Amino acid sequence: MNAIRFRLNGARLEEGLIPPSTTVLDYIRDHLHLTGTKEGCAEGDCGACTVAILKPGSTRWEAVNSCIMLVPQLDGCAIRTVEGVSGRGPLHPVQKALAEGDGTQCGFCTPGFVMSLFAVHQNGEPTDTETIHDVLAGNLCRCTGYRPIVDACKAATAQSWVEIGDSAVEKGRTNYRRDGHYFIAPSDLPALIAALAENPGARLVGGATDLGLLAGHERQVLPALISTAHVAEMKAVEDTPHQIVIGGAATFADALPLLDEHFPAFGELVHRIGSRQIRSLGTFSGNLGTASPVGDTLPCLIALGAEVELASQAGSRTMKVEDFILGYRKTDLKPGEVIAQIRIPKLRDTESFAAYKISKRYDQDISIVLAAFRVTLGDRRPTDVVAAFGGMADRAKRARMLETELVEKGWTALDDAEDLLAADFTPLSDHRGSEKYRRIVAANLVRRMHLEVTASGVPLRLEVL
Amino acid sequence: MKFDTPATTNPIDQLKVIGKPTDRIDGPLKTTGTAPYAYERHDVVQNQAYGYMVGSAIAKGRIASIDVKAAKAAPGVLAIVTADNAGKLAKGSFNTAKLLGGPDIEHYHQAIAVVVAETFEQARTAANLVRIDYVPTKGVFELAAAKDSAKAPEANAFSGPPDTAAGDFAGAFAAAPVQLDAVYTTPDHAHVMMEPHASIAAWNGDKLTIWTSNQMIAWGVGDVAKTLGIPVENVRLDSPFIGGGFGGKLFVRSDALLAALGARAAGRPVKVALPRPLMINNTTHRPATIQRIRIGAARDGKITAIGHETWSGDLPGGGAELAANQTRLLYAGANRMTATRLAVLDLPEGNAMRAPGEAPGMMALEIAMDEMAEKLGLDPIEFRALNDTQVDPEHPERPFSQRQLVECMRIGAERFGWSKRNPKPGSVREGRWFVGTGVAAAFRNNLLTKSAARVRLDGRGTVTVETDMTDIGTGTYTIIGQTAAEMMGVPLEKVVVRLGDSSFPVSAGSGGQWGANNSTAGVYAACVKLREAVAQKLGFNSEEAVFADASVRAGNRSVPLAEAARDKEIIAEDAIEYGDLDKKYQQSTFGAHFVEVGVDVATAEVRLRRMLAVCAAGRILNPKSARSQVIGAMTMGAGAALMEELAVDKRLGFFVNHDLAGYEVPVHADIPHQDVIFLEETDPISSPMKAKGVGELGICGVGAAVANAIYNATGVRVRDYPITLDKLLTELPQTG
């Protein structure tokens, strides 16, 4: 049937009238007049629009930015807005804690914070400092200075859990059409490939955390979309003997446990991509598909020697991520193709991996420079180095000169790091960072990597304050 | 009520409700998402249409032609208003540029049209079809380049004279054995309150109602009336909940005017919200400053000469950022001068943002004090203590009503562990971090302004307060409720507070940290009248009557308060009006900020590690909300120190980073442990409440405390805010 089916605040809903690229925020505020959810930016930056969802088949609440999520993405989900947290009954523990702990001032950010905290609370996650830090990264508040919110967050855990009897509706799959516009969400790979072949004008969409900006921020109409979100074969993240396999529809959140285990530095970096709201929906494939020069996973995937498997009606082909990225927002994806898998080789005992993200503020920020290194250590010197940088050129790119010199001259090449990088990169100046800063900091990160990979054991980890 | 002699003991001093840490009475409305903000008030009037603003794509010049044909023909479009068909519009007294531009364009994203349609999507789509041909003219966009053409601005009610002097600054500075002469800069800042400006307007005949988000209701009514050329009686503004303002909503902005014009043209109610990416260039911002500070001192550390000059820019007819004003009052020194200069810039309108003047002024002055202390070989706290003054240094016959700056510093030093600090810059290293601490004074004046309220008592003993005062997140609902509860002897639950409606008595409004003291003093005045009326009704002598426990008592007779209003509600209205106590005494608030930072040795990333503010700001009416105000202000100050900066496109004349992705404000992870201490203080000179403001004090000086801590950590003195990684990295000491 041509409708989007989901559960909203406990009640089943079927929506068959709205244009497919309507954002969830516009839908709930303007169409349903559920105005508790706020619009602060319409681009995923402030979290005022946060709602919580249960994806099809999942029992875990996830916070998402409704301003860049499209209504058809809700198909099969259960969604709770701030109105559905306590209804007319007593306040939910997080609402109570925020009200009593002065975690709200002007209150405009508050429903977003409530929903971020609601998801954590309902999942029974611990509210240790690290989790709170992670949870709040995607919610901006200009009034409170955050401390009262953090305290409220801790206070809420002490209070009992509230039964919210929700379940996702059913397996998500839609073929939603309205006025010639459509949003197709196939449930397996052959169907996806067929849909791509039949609709050459359509765009692939993963979590829509990039594409959704066009609908939210730019208010563009996206007439033809094919979603990967429900493709069964593409959702898994697997630990195989020699590789970590990330499905083409796997979100950052899906992959984090395995990344944390096998490539802690990569995991730590992914924890700093956007916010929980972004990581609940955003995919690795989308990050590759966008091919932004500051896409955070790209230098890491390149340095780790990851490859992508591209599927289409013509069959499938595999290539290195490094070769897949062709230029500024340009990839080797051919019409009718989809990234079906990303495969990351596991590190050998002699290999170390380090990654650094430098940004003006700690979270929710576009990188100024991103550096990732895979180093094979021989007898006190590197025998193989792959160094990839973001923010230094029109795309994520390897520093070939640096790699060669490090292997040929050993660590003494560090003295020339800046010059060697200059041979590979001519970074831009913008308001985030000058060209000079980028050059110096990139060289310093090479030195930091040296300290880290040669210091036995204790890595100099990114600090969480 | 006239307040012209210092307050004596009054019912507020009972402190049964006032002064207690009290939960915000509007907290549950906010955490459940039921507090209604302007744009979502679907219930106030039927049949609302949507307006979408078209903003100018040039910074300066004129519109050669504007073609609305295609837009008009687009589906759902109800009306399009431009300067051509808007009718005669004046400019509001508080606006520098017109809210609807054309044919002349004064700044980038100045509104030049509003397209009204059935749905938001239709309005927006049609707005994209408006075709405009511009004739751009050359503008001036760079303060540094325009500085030499700057002139002394005209003085206004808030500014004081552009030039001030006492003694012989030039002579004393030249003769001083220890001198500092340094230039500091602060960039343009954006308020970026979380709620974008939004309004719904509806006409009923010639009467106009605007549901909006505005800090100063009476100013707004006046300016809407003036702009549209209609009588003030015909305008009603209603703004019960405001998603933050910070000065950005002191004035009527284009959303309100466009909604009113759109509603008139479409013949039905219209709502307009400014999209986030249009807000920063369409509305106001805190202007950038260039500041030169000269301090001369004797070797013993006594300041003999202090001079502060400041330059800022604004559109023609605009105002200066008064960054030198605090320097007239903060430290002793017989020879002194300040000079304020204003250049014409064609950037969007500069105007007030949280602690206008002092916020950027203290960012500079308090680095200068740190530099001077170092030159003198003095501890920065000792240096400030040495130069403390209990009188207005320009007019020694005027004492400060209260001044506990040194106490704030000393108590803060003890709490923060200042004595453990290593004064030698760049000498503390912890792993990958340089570590340092810094201090700065906080200072902000306390302003007195008339404020009125109405109080009603009904037969159930409920006290209702009505005033056009606003709550922009500051906690006004609660402190006004506490004031009425204290005065009438009822629990807080028995008080209903209604704010933000222009049909209520005119209050001080929310701005300049004057809201709390003045608006509660206005409620105090009205309650005094209500007490008299109640006493009379119940046959008590109002001098003797005690209002407590929801009863009125004198001798051994006690009557329930509700009894007085059993047959008929009792209504009292009054205002607090001030005499010349603020002329006889200087009224200011003081504080000290302490900050510890870590600076990454390889990347120059700065991490705040600890922040402490100690404040002396009169009676603290609600320690809970006051603390939040200060913590929020410290956070904004930290943002100004480390990241906030509107980047100017110097060729095209607009702010490039005009959204929340580009204009970074602190996120949770940027902000470390923060603490606030309020010193015991009551200031009987300020009002019967004996309170002063705190909301802006908290931001004044924080930036410098961060800068000073970074200097202590690294030995790198950055005088150009924000202190970004690239300004630090190239100067960092070499490390192994």
Ligand SMILES: Cc1cc2nc3c(=O)[nH]c(=O)nc-3n(C[C@H](O)[C@H](O)[C@H](O)COP(=O)(O)OP(=O)(O)OC[C@H]3O[C@@H](n4cnc5c(N)ncnc54)[C@H](O)[C@@H]3O)c2cc1C
């Ligand atoms: C607030 C905010 C913060 C952000 N922070 C970061 C950050 O810190 N670091 C960072 O790197 N990025 C960040 N992003 C960008 C974005 O979240 C990532 O790029 C994310 O990986 C995109 O994934 P997606 O699934 O949402 O992509 P989508 O928006 O769905 O798609 C993006 C592109 O990829 C294509 N695509 C999607 N799936 C496939 C597939 N399977 N095969 C081929 N092509 C495909 C799409 O056609 C589209 O062109 C942020 C975005 C926002 C809004």
Ligand code: FES
């Ligand atoms: S509205 Fe700001 S993140 Fe959605």
Ligand code: FES
């Ligand atoms: S309370 Fe105002 S933005 Fe958070």
